[in-house]
Amino acid sequence: MATPTPPGTLRRFVLPTWVATALFISGGPLAAQQYVVDDAVIVAPRSCQAEMWHGERASWILPACQILPNLEVTVGAGFVNGDGSDRESEYTLEGKTILREMGPEAWGVGVVVGIGPNPSADVDERVFGDIYLFVPASRVVLDGGLVVHGNLGWRWDRETVPEPGQRRRRPAHHLTWGLRADVPIHAHLSLLGEAYGEDLERPAVQVGFRTHFPNAGMEVDASWGRSSTGSGDGPGFTLGLSLTSGPLF
Secondary structure, three states: OOOOOOOOOHHHHOOOHHHHHHHHHOOOOOOOOOOOOOOOOOOOOOOEEEEEEEEOOEEEEEEEEEEEOOEEEEEEEEEEEOOOOOEEEEEEEEEEEEEEOOEOOEOEEEEEEEEOOOOOOOHHHOOEOEEEEEEEEEEEEHHHOEEEEEEEEEEEOHHHOOOOOOOOOOOOEEEEEEEEEEEEEEOOEEEEEEEEEEOOOOOEEEEEEEEEEHHHOEEEEEEEEEEOOOOOOOOEEEEEEEEEOOOOO
8 A cells, every 4th residue: 555645745646666566466456357458467376366347248257366387377257248138158268477577667568368259359249269369568657656558469350260162251360459557546546547449440448446455355446438439339337346365275
């Protein structure tokens, strides 16, 4: 949490850089939750984390554990509303490793590989079987007043595989990208905002608040998101919960 400072100063709303970095590295506010842009952090060794959320367009539960040194594995299931009526089930399997740990004056960098519906894809095009890879990068800046995250990656679209005798109708490979900013406004409250998309299409945006309960290993998120095309697509309103354990095995 933030170190005490005299009342009436702006500093009381800013986490010192080393504190913000320590929170991320030690399993504090590291959950991506319903946010698409991921961070360059994994759970502590032999520990697990359960992220879950329910929203207008999707509901997910994503348990993750560091089962091997520097390897976090996530297995998830969810329901997504693609056409405004019935919800369809989705599944994902993902591995994440850290190439460089985030420090007070250094970027953290990782690699994520998964199979399933890439969250940056349009809701109506998210199918199990897509393969995706991206590089998350994170850094604490402005003396702890801001944590920035960037993702850059690739997705292979399984739906583009043609039937025998047919020609491919659309590109199979897509560039994915995302930017997110976490702004601590109190020791237990942050404002989050992100933009993400694929290829050169107009991005989607999402904003919300995150409440931290570090002693309980818990975070609560409330967010709202829409596509910048004005079509009404996007995650809409979402409530999320993240629970992080200590060493379990």
